[in-house]
Amino acid sequence: MNHTDDDIVCPLCGTHYSEAEGRKCYSGCPLQRGCQLLACPACGYEVPAPTRITRLLSRWLGKQVASR
Numbered sequence: 001m002n003h004t005d006d007d008i009v010c011p012l013c014g015t016h017y018s019e020a021e022g023r024k025c026y027s028g029c030p031l032q033r034g035c036q037l038l039a040c041p042a043c044g045y046e047v048p049a050p051t052r053i054t055r056l057l058s059r060w061l062g063k064q065v066a067s068r
């Protein structure tokens with residue numbers, strides 16, 4: 001469907017969510033707004049916000065999986 005590169009996939013439950021959604025859910029660092037963590041809206045599992053490198057990596061990994 002609307003699967004974009006901005007999607008984050010929770011490694012725990014597999015839920016897809018956007019970076020904005022993850023930021024909204026993450027409230028562990030009220031004093032540190034620069035904290036680069038996102039939380040899964042479904043299970044609350046925290047993941048580091050995607051950087052350019054992790055995006056490249058997941059794209060590369062996705063390609064590996066897709067080409068099989």
Ligand SMILES: [Zn+2]
Nearest residue numbers: 010013040043
């Ligand atoms: Zn999850």
